[in-house]
Amino acid sequence: MLNVAMLSKWHVHADGYAKHLQSLENANITAVWDENNERGSAWAKELGAGFESDLDALLRREDVDAVVVDAPTSMHADVMIAAANAGKHIFTEKAMALTVAECDLISAAVRQAGVKFCISFPARTRPHHLFAKQLLDEGQLGEITLLRIRNGHDGALRNWLPDYWYEEKLAGGGAMMDLGCHPMYLASWLLGQPKRITSMFSHFTGRAVEDNAQCSIEFANNAVALLETSLVTYRTPSAFELYGTEGTLIVSGDSVQVASKNADSPLQGWISPYRLPEAQPLPLTQWVNGVLNDVPMPFGLEDGTKLTELLETAYIAHRERRTVEFKQPGGCK
Missing domain, CATH: 3.40.50.720 (NAD(P)-binding Rossmann-like Domain)
Structure with missing residues (x-):
């Protein structure tokens, strides 16, 4: 226990x-x-x-x-x-x-x-994101050229988030520091070492922290990630698009479609996979089991640090209104 x-x-x-x-x-x-x-x-x-x-x-x-x-x-x-x-x-x-x-x-x-240390990265336990990693690792999509992720809701628009959520001194930021974490750590997991970043954050509801945000990140492998997040979009369907030289994966809600020159299928055009990887246990469950059974954590110190590196640099890029380059490896200029 x-x-x-x-x-x-x-x-x-x-x-x-x-x-x-x-x-x-x-x-x-x-x-x-x-x-x-x-x-x-x-x-x-x-x-x-x-x-x-x-x-x-x-x-x-x-x-x-x-x-x-x-x-x-x-x-x-x-x-x-x-x-x-x-x-x-x-x-x-x-x-x-x-x-x-x-x-x-x-x-x-x-x-x-x-x-033992574990950070909550629930998006990395979900079947369609595990499927994306599987396709990438198997080379089914070729060399990745573009990743696009959208994650948003209307918490600031409809005022169902607590007021202290918008206190910069406590939260450290707004939409990108909150919902934006998920696209950020997915991009890091899939694309590796970041190279440079630009950001555009806005304050639609006039609060101290941003409620609408997007970042564009170029990675060392020349892939580009477009990461969008918002607290002011109504009924926002999540979006995940992964494009490569040999194929494309599109996820919208529960719909998953893939097209690949290398896919083991006689079908041409888009294919809806009949089976995705099984969902992994939630990070909190994995942490409890990992502590009790003395096994490695799924999302550890290095993963958490990489996320903060992206977030910290995204806010620098926004404040200074410029493209910021990353040191190789890790750290920001």
Whole structure:
């Protein structure tokens, strides 16, 4: 049994993570800490867990083996370093941190402590994205030339996100720092080392952080990714398009179509695959199982750092209104 503490209810996914842990037979929520004492105390009662207003006191508890971090993104580095130093395994909501420098500090603490670390990359567990990686690895699409991903909803337009979601000091950014994480880490996973990036962020609802955003990224293999995200689009169907010199994959909602010169099929034109890879367990489930069974984490420190590298550089490109080049490998100029 893995005894887990929930570190803040700030993130909109925090309650969902708690409910998921409660549904597992091998996990138990024993304690809660929150930077907002009133919110945390009420949540602890709801979960039937103890509440600690002092993070260090929580991390000293013997009934806490691991922590789920849903604190404001700006607090991630301090919270996770403290958890690692206390010998607690860590699951964190994306983004890992606001800067690569902070990610490096977290990584050093985790490695020094020898604890398990996992970041929530749910899009990498889904069948159509696993299918894209399979096609890419098998060479069915040839050399990749273009990736386009759209991910959006109307949270800012219809005001169903909490007001603090738009506080730059806490969140570190808006649409790209939130929903934009998914296209970003998918692009990194599929295309490898980024080469240069441009960004265009806008403030449709007039809030402090962007609610509509897109980034264009060129990778070292000369592929280009067009990543679009928004908090102001109504009923936005997700879109995933992967183009190569030998084939194309188009995913729209539940519809998947592929065309490849190398496909093992007598059919010409578009093919709808009759079977996709099975969905992998959610990252939180994989983390719990990984800690208990001492197996490698699916989405670790390097993955989290690569995402932050893309995000940090995207915001630099937006603020400075220029194309920003990446150092090879890693880091930004």
